[in-house]
Structure formats: C-alpha cells, structure tokens
Amino acid sequence: MAHDSARIDSRGGHKGTLESGRNLLADVSLPAAIIKQSPLAHNLVWMQHFAEHHQAHLAPHGKTTMTPELFRRQLEAGAWGITLATLPQCRAAFAEGVERLLLANQLVGRANMAIAADLIRAGAELYVTVDSVENATQLGEFFSAAGLELLTLVEIGVDGGRTGCRSDEDTLTLARKIAKQPGLVLAGLEGYEGVVHGDDPIAGIRAYAQRMVANAEALASEGLIGVEQPIITASGSAWYDLIAEEFRDAGLQGHFAPVLRPGCYVVHDHGIYREAQQGVLSRRPDLHEGLRPALEVYAQVQSLPEPGMAIVALGKRDIGYDLPPEALARYREGGSSDGVLGVDGWKVVKQMDQHTFIELPTGEHDIQVGDIVAFGASHPCMTFDKWRQIHLVDDQLQVVESWETRF
Amino acid sequence: MAHDSARIDSRGGHKGTLESGRNLLADVSLPAAIIKQSPLAHNLVWMQHFAEHHQAHLAPHGKTTMTPELFRRQLEAGAWGITLATLPQCRAAFAEGVERLLLANQLVGRANMAIAADLIRAGAELYVTVDSVENATQLGEFFSAAGLELLTLVEIGVDGGRTGCRSDEDTLTLARKIAKQPGLVLAGLEGYEGVVHGDDPIAGIRAYAQRMVANAEALASEGLIGVEQPIITASGSAWYDLIAEEFRDAGLQGHFAPVLRPGCYVVHDHGIYREAQQGVLSRRPDLHEGLRPALEVYAQVQSLPEPGMAIVALGKRDIGYDLPPEALARYREGGSSDGVLGVDGWKVVKQMDQHTFIELPTGEHDIQVGDIVAFGASHPCMTFDKWRQIHLVDDQLQVVESWETRF
Numbered sequence: 001m002a003h004d005s006a007r008i009d010s011r012g013g014h015k016g017t018l019e020s021g022r023n024l025l026a027d028v029s030l031p032a033a034i035i036k037q038s039p040l041a042h043n044l045v046w047m048q049h050f051a052e053h054h055q056a057h058l059a060p061h062g063k064t065t066m067t068p069e070l071f072r073r074q075l076e077a078g079a080w081g082i083t084l085a086t087l088p089q090c091r092a093a094f095a096e097g098v099e100r101l102l103l104a105n106q107l108v109g110r111a112n113m114a115i116a117a118d119l120i121r122a123g124a125e126l127y128v129t130v131d132s133v134e135n136a137t138q139l140g141e142f143f144s145a146a147g148l149e150l151l152t153l154v155e156i157g158v159d160g161g162r163t164g165c166r167s168d169e170d171t172l173t174l175a176r177k178i179a180k181q182p183g184l185v186l187a188g189l190e191g192y193e194g195v196v197h198g199d200d201p202i203a204g205i206r207a208y209a210q211r212m213v214a215n216a217e218a219l220a221s222e223g224l225i226g227v228e229q230p231i232i233t234a235s236g237s238a239w240y241d242l243i244a245e246e247f248r249d250a251g252l253q254g255h256f257a258p259v260l261r262p263g264c265y266v267v268h269d270h271g272i273y274r275e276a277q278q279g280v281l282s283r284r285p286d287l288h289e290g291l292r293p294a295l296e297v298y299a300q301v302q303s304l305p306e307p308g309m310a311i312v313a314l315g316k317r318d319i320g321y322d323l324p325p326e327a328l329a330r331y332r333e334g335g336s337s338d339g340v341l342g343v344d345g346w347k348v349v350k351q352m353d354q355h356t357f358i359e360l361p362t363g364e365h366d367i368q369v370g371d372i373v374a375f376g377a378s379h380p381c382m383t384f385d386k387w388r389q390i391h392l393v394d395d396q397l398q399v400v401e402s403w404e405t406r407f
Numbered sequence: 408m409a410h411d412s413a414r415i416d417s418r419g420g421h422k423g424t425l426e427s428g429r430n431l432l433a434d435v436s437l438p439a440a441i442i443k444q445s446p447l448a449h450n451l452v453w454m455q456h457f458a459e460h461h462q463a464h465l466a467p468h469g470k471t472t473m474t475p476e477l478f479r480r481q482l483e484a485g486a487w488g489i490t491l492a493t494l495p496q497c498r499a500a501f502a503e504g505v506e507r508l509l510l511a512n513q514l515v516g517r518a519n520m521a522i523a524a525d526l527i528r529a530g531a532e533l534y535v536t537v538d539s540v541e542n543a544t545q546l547g548e549f550f551s552a553a554g555l556e557l558l559t560l561v562e563i564g565v566d567g568g569r570t571g572c573r574s575d576e577d578t579l580t581l582a583r584k585i586a587k588q589p590g591l592v593l594a595g596l597e598g599y600e601g602v603v604h605g606d607d608p609i610a611g612i613r614a615y616a617q618r619m620v621a622n623a624e625a626l627a628s629e630g631l632i633g634v635e636q637p638i639i640t641a642s643g644s645a646w647y648d649l650i651a652e653e654f655r656d657a658g659l660q661g662h663f664a665p666v667l668r669p670g671c672y673v674v675h676d677h678g679i680y681r682e683a684q685q686g687v688l689s690r691r692p693d694l695h696e697g698l699r700p701a702l703e704v705y706a707q708v709q710s711l712p713e714p715g716m717a718i719v720a721l722g723k724r725d726i727g728y729d730l731p732p733e734a735l736a737r738y739r740e741g742g743s744s745d746g747v748l749g750v751d752g753w754k755v756v757k758q759m760d761q762h763t764f765i766e767l768p769t770g771e772h773d774i775q776v777g778d779i780v781a782f783g784a785s786h787p788c789m790t791f792d793k794w795r796q797i798h799l800v801d802d803q804l805q806v807v808e809s810w811e812t813r814f
Contacts, residue, residue, distance in 0.1 A: 094415055
C-alpha cells in the first residue's frame, strides 16, 4: 500500500489524544498523564482560601504546570496573577490571557528583554526580580532605550543560597540604583525561602521573612518605591504557611501587599510535597484537611518475563523520577474504575527511558499483560514537563477534557 | 494599556524562536538547545558507513531525538528505517514521512493497537516485538478482527534483564504460537544487549548475540518465519560494534537481514556515550576517529551572588541531568564565536528546575551577568525531550534552521 500520511494526524496525540468522552481504562493510548477533577477542585479552593485568610494575594507558580487551563482556573478561583520562571513562559501565559505576570527570576539577555518589552507594550503587568547592580544597569539601558518602564523587585537572598542580595547593605545599594535608573521602577521585594538552610529551618525561614519585611520598610522609608501598590513576595510549596504568617503579622497590608507563590499545590504530589504538607498541617492544626494529590500517570504492564518481575511501559520520559514513582492502583483493561486490583507490595526498583521495573511480592498471580497501573510521583513539575497534553478525568476515569501544556 | 494577546505569538517560541538567520550570542532567547552542523554531518555518515561495512541495515532509534528533520537526514544518509519506542512516536514519525517503523518494544493496549492498525492501513511497514504468548494472543485477536497482519519479532531477553523470552524453549513456544495465530506474521527476532549483565560484559554480549543467531536459525529451520526477508535486530548506542560483528560473522545475510538500532550516535554526548565510544574505539582501532558531540545547551549567567558562585539560568527543565552537565565554553553576549572565554575549573554542583549552581575556581574575575555558557550533557535522550524546538547552528553559532521535536 502506498504511504498515506494524510490519513494520520501527527498532532492527534504524540501522547494521548485530543478527544474527550473516553475512558482511561479502554480508549486512551497509554502511558498518559491525568488530573483528577475532584482533588483539583479541592486544591484550587483550599489554597485561595489559605491566602485570603492570611490577607495575602495568591500568584501560583505557573512553571509547575505550564497548563493554560489550570492558569484560567487559578485566576477564576481568585488568584492575583501567575508566577513564572522564564520569559518564554511569560509569553505563553500572556498569550493565553494571563495579564499579571510575576517573573520570580532574573531577566537576563537582550533576546529575553525584547520578549518582556513586547509583553509590556501589549498590556502585560510584568514584574521581574533583580539582585545585582550589573543586571539593573543592563535592564535600565534596554528599557529606557525602548521608552518603557520595567517593574522590578529586589531579590533578597541568603548566604550559600541561590540568587538574591546577601546583605541589607547590598539590598539598599541596589534599590537606590533602581530608583534613579531610567527605565526601571522599584515595585517591591522578592525572596524564596526554599533555599534557607540551617539546623532549624522553621526559625531560619521566619527570620528570613522578617528580614524581608525589615528591608521593605527600609526601602519604603527612604522613598525608593516607585509604585502605589508595592508587593512583598516569597513562598514555594513547602513552607508557605510560615511566610504567610510572618507577612500577615508584620502588619504590612497597608503599604506592601503580600503575594504567595506556591505552584505544586494545585495537583499536590505523592512524594516530597505530601511530606511537606504533613509539616504544614502539624504546625497548623486549624487548617484541618490539607491538599489532595490529583496528578497520576497511567501505564500498562507490557511484560511479566520472570517470577516476581513486571515491566511497565512507563519511563523517565513519562513521569518525574526525583524519587521512584509509587504504584497506586491497578485495573484490568476494559474494566470499570470500581474494579480496583491490588498493588500491595509492588516496588519500583528501576526506570529507563521508556520502561519501569517492578518487583512484585511473592505469590502475586493475578497480573496480566495489559493491566493498567496508576502511578503517583514526587515533584509534579518534573511530570508535567514530560507531556504536551494532560487529561482531566472524573471519578470513573472518564476523560472530561484534554489540556495542552505550553512548555 | 488593554490586554492585546493578539500581538503575542504564543507558539513563537516557548523556548527559542522559529526564525533562523540569527546568532546564538545575540538574538536567541536562552536557554536554547542547539545541534552543531559539522559534527552532525560527520555522525550521520560515520554510523551509516559503519553499518554498511558490517553488512547490516541501520534503523536509528528515533526516540532519542523525536526530531523529524533528523529522521529525514538519517534516511537520506541511507537508513533502512527508524526505530521507535511507543505507538504515538510511530504515528508522529509516519506522519513526517517515515514508512518503515521498528517498534523496539511490546505493543500493549487496545488504543495503541488501534494506532498500529491505522498506520498499517495507511501503508506503514511496522514491526513490533512480542515476548509472551499472552500478548501474542491479544495482538492476534485484535489484528485478525481488523483483517490485518501484524509483523512481529520475537524478543530474546536475559535473566535479570528487561523484557524478552528468557529461554530458547520459551522463544520456540512463542514463535510457534505466532506462526499459527491469524493476524500475526513472524518476521524475525529482536533483542537489546544493553541489559546483559555480568563480570565480562563483552563476552556476555557476544554470547547473547550468538544465542539470538541460534534462535533465528532454529525458527527458520522449523519454517516458522512468515516473510521473505526476515530481520534480526539488536544494539543500542554503547555496544553496537559487538552486535554488528557477531551478526556479520554468523553469515546470516542470506536469510536474516541484520538491523542495528543505535540512537544517540546522531548527536553523541558529553557523558556516558562518550565513554562508551572510547570502548568501541579501543576494541576497533580500524575505525579511527569516532563520533563527535553535536548537542549543546546555551544559557546565561543570571547572578554572581557570592565569591566563587555563579547561578546560570539553566535547569533540570532544560538539560539532561543523569550526570551533572559540563560547561564547555563561555562567550560574552553580543560577541563573536571566536571570543571564547574560559570555563576552566567550572564545576556544576547543583541543579534545580530552572537554575544551575556553578562553583568557580579561586580568582575567577572575568565573569559578567549575561555571559553565555555552552553546556554539554550525558545521555542526549534526556535533553531532547525537554525541548519543542532545537536550533541547527554553524561554526559561527549562526542559526541555520530551527527544528520542531515531536515528543
């Protein structure tokens, strides 16, 4: 037969497919990444409520998912804006309707500055962080030449941490530079408590937040802030409760708006953030039930080549592997979501690009080639970026919608 | 200003941009993944020549790059077909003009079987591997009901390895099953020597290849082969010389066509495959110069927050991290590719999603925020899958073409 590629839709599903209304246990090419509708809805409300309860804005970190349909739901739930890590991410979010963009990162390179300028001209409210006079000079020259003003946040860092000014003196020097630099406007302060180290992380993070507050007050009292409503922003997905409490208790609401930036909360996880959430709940019993894991990857047993070993068609190409994924449930292909089969004692012992090796418990005899296994992973950022499409499914594993990612 | 997302091209470059004719040191949003034109051209010819010299076909593993422009160049250089790991990958390759597809993996699940059926109906010559009677039964029922015949290769595995029949008896039983199963045709044997373990891997791999040959002869002598030109196929990117020699020396060319399937060779790497290539060259001094690394990721210094520390805007989202990436060269933004600055003693000590931490040698004073650093990584599969677009660049780092990936 002649080659007839016109009959084949190359974009139809490099992974998964575009159509909805199908069931994960029967009609979807696996492996496939899915988000469960109920826990997603719970998480969207939970974190928005948390932020509001602490008199803070929420700007969820969008780099986690890079899924415009999730950005839309986060904004509809009340988010103030979306946080991003690169200019191409900002561009993708803006093109999908996100107007307030917080780049929680330095803006470096003329090509990236050009993207930022295009976004500002198109109406984006874009904030970027700065941690050096050198970068401030580069930005000032570019944006003043472009006839634009860039909203900048001085980044507060810690010794041995990542980016950010190490000392209050550096912070003040940089803020003064920005305040008098044409093309730049000082719009507040940014930090990331996830890089605070030490024997007592809780005390360290509280001290870091207090240092951010003290710096904010110092910059404001010297008249360096160039906007009506400056912001003070920090928090990843592990310690947001401490940041929220410190910013709230500092009584900044009148002159600096606190902005929280967790990203992973929206689908939570089955690893490091599940553990971090136990920490939040132990510190804050008033929060009652916390976040619920919503992101899973479904894949099929492809081989049972030896007793005690199953090979699943799921690889490092398909799921985050900072920690080994965890088998959550198993189904017979074509069966119902009620027909859950056991995965007790299943252990992921190795992963390759396209394969997962499972060590099975002694005496496991009920497995078939083709069985569908749901996996949970640690660190959702590293699962999302493996997929161009994610399926939203209901409790019966029916595909409700299929969403494009924009990595 | 009103939101004007129509002015922003969301697909214009989630990473990188679509336009060519620009220079990596001045006009391209970084980080960006690039392929250098000269080593790519060298590698394409080198491996094709290697295969032909060993009287074998070449079916490069396409899962490595999933880049149709590379598939095209591999086929133009003389490749027999393209190897792939999943049905969505096969569909993407076929849609881009690849007619002969070797799925070096089990075909599991009715949704994936439906993709395979669509491909066969559209004219694809698709081979899949089978390693269990259970899977053969599932496939036979599906394809006979569809009125199609599926070309299957029995997979030969090893104890403690991955997929594949563990014993000659299992192989024969499975081949007999396939031979009499409507909907299936036995078209040869498949193996993967990368999972052979033992104290002497070279002897182990040679023995494995010989076992594959013996099995091929046993299946042929029993009349189980259902095609005119059956194949025998193995080899990843580390031990292809041993497989090629064994298949050549077995004198199979008359009745089984040997097919080699290395994937990483096309861009080579700066890690495990560079090391593996040293092994090939030490075993085969007649090959003279081997493969050349062609894949790099360029990124910019975003912060110099402490003496001895540089933070580069390059993360686990951008480059493979099986091993820490290696800084290869540094350039000043806007400079020429001749103006190479030092990276001697630079050491990647940590990576996060969007950041790389560099430990700098004592006394390094020449670095600026915005400096552009070229990185090489180990295991190209895990760098390609992070990008939707890869730039082909010439020796002056001018972008010649920008290629879409199809993950």
